[in-house]
Amino acid sequence: MTKLSDLGPPKPGHLHGRDPVREEDIFYTCKICGQKVDMRDLRQVMWHEQPDHEPLEPSAANGA
Numbered sequence: 867m868t869k870l871s872d873l874g875p876p877k878p879g880h881l882h883g884r885d886p887v888r889e890e891d892i893f894y895t896c897k898i899c900g901q902k903v904d905m906r907d908l909r910q911v912m913w914h915e916q917p918d919h920e921p922l923e924p925s926a927a928n929g930a
């Protein structure tokens with residue numbers, strides 16, 4: 867039987883691109899303003915942490 871180690875060292879980053887995150891894993895809906903928040907963007911997360919705020923202007927880069 868071939869052992870995994872026989873195939874050589876692990877090769878990370880060669881499967882289906884290198885960032886297989888799903889959109890539903892990185893966005894959540896803000897309970898206060900109802901806007902989708904990109905969890906990767908700390909500015910958005912911090913903004914929506916505030917107890918009273920308005921939805922952010924969507925940036926053009928997001929295609930929203």
Ligand SMILES: [Zn+2]
Pocket residue numbers: 896897898899900901913914919920921
């Ligand atoms: Zn919000």
